Amino acid sequence: MRLQILLIALLFFALLFAFIGIFAPTGSSNSSESVINAVPVDAGIILQSDKPGELIKTMANSDYSILNDLQSFSELRKIKNLSIALDSICIINAKIASFLSSRKVSVSTHAIGKNSIDFLFILRINASEIKTAQQILAEQFSENAVVTEKKYNNTTIYSANLINSKTIETVNFAIHADMLIASESILLVEDAIRQTSALSILKSSSGLDKVYATAGQNVLANLFVNYKILPLHLSKYISNKHRKFLGSYRRFSEWAALDISIADDMVSARGFSYASPKTNDFLNIFLNQAPGEPSLQNILPANTSLFMSLNFEAFSSFLGNFTTFLQQSPDYHKFQKDLRDIKKETGIDFDKVMARIIDKEIGLAYTEIERNDIAKNAFIIVKVKDAAAAKNEMLAMLEAYARAKHKNLVKLSNNYKYDSKTEFTIYDMPYPDIMRTMFGRVFSQMEPNKFTFINNYLVFGSSFNSLALLQRENALQNTLNHSAEFSEFMSSLTNKSNIFVFSNASKSANFFLHYTDGALRNEILARIPTLYKFQTNAIQFASNKTDMFFTNVTIKLSKSAKKDVNTVWSGKLDSTVLYKPQIVINHNNNEREIFVQDLKNMVYLLNKDGKVIWNRQIDGPIIGQVTQIDYFNNKKLQYLFGTENNIYLIDRLGNYVEKYPITLPYPATNELSVFDYENNRDYRIFIACSNKKVYLFDKTGKLNDGFGFGESKSNIVTPIQYFKVGLREYIILSDRTDTYILNRKGKQEIKINGTFARAANSKFYFDNTLAGGKPAWITTNETGTVYTIDLKGNITEKTLKAYSPEHHFMYADMNADGKKEYIFADKSELDIYQSSGELIFSKSLSASVTGPASIYMFSAQAFKTGITTSDNKVHLFNSDGSYYQGFPISGAGKFSITILDRNIPGYNLIVGSTDGFIVNYNVAI
Secondary structure (H helix, E strand, O other), X not given: OOHHHHHHHHHHHHHHHHHHHOOOOOOOOOOOOOOHHHOOOOOOEEEEEOOHHHHHHHHHOOOOHHHHHHOOXXXXXXXXXXXXXXXXXXXXXXXXXXXXOOOXXXXXXXXXXXXXXXXXXXXXXXXXXXXXXXXXXXXXXXXXEEEEEEEEOOEEEEEEEEOOOOOOOEEEEEEEOOEEEEEOOHHHHHHHHHHOOOOOOHHHOOOHHHHHOOOOOOOOEXXXXXXXXXXXXXXXXXXXXXXXXXXXXXXXXXEEXXXXXXXXXXXXXXXXXXXXXXXXXXXXXXXXXXXXXXXXXXXXXXXXXXXXXXXXXXXXXXXXXXXXXXXXXXXXXXXXHHHHHHHHHHOOOHHHHHHHXXXXXXXXXXXXXXXXXXXXXXXXXXXXXXXXXXXXXXXXXXXXXXXXXXXXXXHHEEEEEEXXXXXXXXXXXXXXXXXXXXXXXXXXXXXXXXXXXXXXXXXXXXXXXXXXXXXXXXXXXXXXXXXXXXXXXXXXXXXXEOXXXXXXXXXXXHHHHHHEOHHHHHHHHHOHHHHOOOXXXXXXXXXXXXXXXXXXXXXXXXXXXXXXXXXXXXXXXXXXXXXXXXXXXXXXXXOEXXXXXEOOOEEEEEOOOOOEEEEEEOOOOOEXXXXXXXXXXXXXXEEEEEXXXXXXXXXXXXXXXXXXXXXXXXXXXXXXXXXXXXXXXXOEEEEEEXXXXXXXXXXXXXXXXXXXXXXXXXXXXXXXXXXXXXXXXXXXXXXXXXXXXXXXXXXXXXXOOOOXXXXXXXXOEEEOOOOOXXXXXXXXXXXXXXXXXXXXXXXXXXXXXXXOOOOEEEEEOOOOOOOOEEEEEEOOEEEEEEOOOOXXXXXXXOOOEOOOOEEEEOOOOOEEEEEEEOOOEEXXXXXXXXXXXXXXXXXXXXXXXXXXXXXXXXXXXXXXOOOOEEEEEEEOO
């Protein structure tokens, strides 16, 4: 069955009614008789409370932090609006406030039609109070509503159409059998009236009488959950393609009774669920299985969004119980057929292999879910008794499969090398369907095509990449059990359970979106910032070897409600990323794509989802940038770049354009520069070589002799730059000691009054806004002195601080004030100065910088400064020098920030890793 949807639904509805119930004060009811028998038998969830007056007041005026966040969701807001309306009435009318101060009340949910859920309120009143209640209602509604009435089963039902109400339009109510019955739905009022005289009452329905006896008497409120009806309520929220599975939800259990409690940062509902031994419900699988402590957090990464752990005493008896459960499911015959097919092909009884190796725990986990592809980062995890023995059993199956299929056994596995000392093997899983069928439909959304071993766990995943990432996080010890917040949360729960579900809502939005539809789906998208605050939530079921299962639902606010930097996707390249991932444009659809190179000099083009479109081997590392040009003048773009010995032009399909690659006459000493003077696609390609000459090529690769610069005094290592100032054009280049400002033909345009050794990592920046109205170029020399060259060749100097010759310099507006700043990155320091020379901030980084800083504009007012360090960290700073939320993060080498998909909130940070992955992080806005 689709247990994962059911459990999440329980979490959702527990939250919903926890929000109602947590406001009830302590104390016992003055009326010993329950109102629950008047609730129609189709109730899905029932809340019962003793002091509705205080309940209403607190609901309308909550001071709890957790409730203030929960009530932003529309279903909870609907209840709050009703509470505000009722509280207003109580404030105005003291009789009503007194009347509601202490008596039994129930609130229940009922499906109205196919796609609607409504609430039914029942309040116990004494026979002597009926006239008082009628008088109070008449007084209240005579001025605030237009009241109509009708007779139903000899009872008058009043319909009050409220005047000037922004929250509730109509309230239907009746006084019948010593009860005040009210709802927005007149059908529910009629059902309750009819129920009071029915022979079949809700409390006598299967299981409710048993769990009702366990409900706390001195608690904030009681919550009763009908597992058989709950699927009908879920249909409002589940997408159409998943609704066909709702019928199987009825086979989870029967009823639960939960006691509600609340703290400022936590809501919990604890009690018991009843599973009758006479039924074949899912909980019955654990009837004779002692609960255990979940342990999957020991290997699951810190970015886990959701995991479920099933614990049992012995797998053989668990599998027997589960097989009995499957007999009433269409999956049973497939399970038996899969077992027979494996036995026929390999001679191996796969279920017996599992029984020999599994040690008391299996689970399902999702790391950060990529959009709606929930299977990509899903894992089946099996705790094994002995890792070596389990590996032998699995490899024996793999060998038998290879023999039967005449396959090369070596080709059924691949090695993942994390570093020189750490290597793992990832194997093909030839029978993925058996894993999904064996453990039930809860596992059906994943694709266990591969498997590997991590400590004493056998892990199945969808791909080599997903399992390699899991191995990597374990090698880094970046696992859930190392999270202080997760550990603190676990200490607040019961140690042992048979079913344990953990959810980090801030990382689970795509999971919910996969199953939801319509208004709820839109609300999840709109409430993602609120989900960030709910990073630790859990559901537990624990058997006590009777028909009662201890049940706990806990929702907790995170101590830090900030949005982490989440992984959208990651892809494995042949080796470590060498080149800064560069964002390029797909000319067919204007989508952004990624161009990157690895240490083996393989270049790749990836689409926005991280899929490799093509790769191609080139002769060496790319020097500088990749430039897209329209070579054929037909609005189709190609990729132009250079290495030490060649110039390359590759089209979008990965093919060389005619005449390319072009071999350089001498090794290049700087990156190539591409200029389109007239914006007519008549491209000029400049590159300096080791013979101290500058070469000019046209786009076809033909040498152009029209650039008459001649020869520099020493090698040119900085990029050749082009500037257009008014109607004049300038080409600037520098060697070790001199800077040359030339025209298009390579002749001197401006004579510079002086010389200086320009820093190798400093470009020229042109500024029209300098004080005094003197436009000028700005750069630095080898000691970090800022040099300004105006249009007449005059030089001015400004020394802010001494830097090494390897420093990186940038001149840009980093705080959105319209003025540019001096940005220095040197060794392990990042310094930013105002143009006046005043220090804005200085940051000591965790290691030496690996390149220049970059400025990213998140909005018109929010600019961020980014830089990477040699300890494989990516740093992103706000304009005041504080870290942007979630940073620093892991990443090797330079990175790019862009928006790959405008339908997904946030920015994408693309960076490589030391073990050959390229990673797309989502950075919140």
